[in-house]
Amino acid sequence: MANAIERVLSEPVLDKTMRLFWAKGYAQTPIEEIVTVTGFNRAAIYSRFGGKRGLFLAMLDRYRHRVTARLLDPLRRPEDGLDAIAAFYRQLAETPELAEHSLGCLLVATAADQANLDAPASALVASYLEELTALIRAALENARDQGRLCPAVDAAASADFLAGNVLGLMTLARWPAPSRAFHNQIDEVLRYLHGLEKEQQ
Incomplete structure (x- = not known):
């Protein structure tokens, strides 16, 4: 299970997840859509981030250090x-x-x-x-x-x-x-x- 979780934590998947939240915001991004659009699976989301809120905060931090840092x-x-x-x-x-x-x-x-x-x-x-x-x-x-x-x-x-x-x-x-x-x-x-x-x- 651990290896399966690590496989979905690739840079492309994390970037897709960040961009999905970026485009739609937290409230308008249901966890089902995250799973469908990005390739994340529920096991990875709950095991690594504790749920949708933890995932969003991680993606907000990713945005802060990748996108705004570049801008x-x-x-x-x-x-x-x-x-x-x-x-x-x-x-x-x-x-x-x-x-x-x-x-x-x-x-x-x-x-x-x-x-x-x-x-x-x-x-x-x-x-x-x-x-x-x-x-x-x-x-x-x-x-x-x-x-x-x-x-x-x-x-x-x-x-x-x-x-x-x-x-x-x-x-x-x-x-x-x-x-x-x-x-x-x-x-x-x-x-x-x-x-x-x-x-x-």
Whole structure:
């Protein structure tokens, strides 16, 4: 039995399971569908994860460390200042799951689902928002050190605003809104970033 369970815990099966929760959310993903669509079997789900809730939390953690970690990569170069933030937003516009497939962000969707936001899920959502905000603030502060940021700009306040805008974008991506709304939002953020730049003498 142990070997059979390990066989279904392959990377492709785990990725399919994560994407199923990503597309439908926790409440709208019955365990029967998980078994049918992903190839998981009930024995593996209950033996390894304790049930659907444990499996969902594991997939939320997988999403946090695989998907959001990749999306945050442009911001991990804070020395690039405003260019790092702009690159991050442009990448969102080029990510098919966001711009084309309307999946949005699993963490943001989970945060909006108050009925299913327990302490472990809340901690994962909070850690993402904290990291996102901290990375944006570091990039803004580097831009200030480089003399590229308007003196009047409050880096902490702007970081909160930009991080909140990301949450709005991820929510917009899940709605049946025209794709132009998503791209127009990003274009406006890029214009906002340009407005933060200090005029060069």
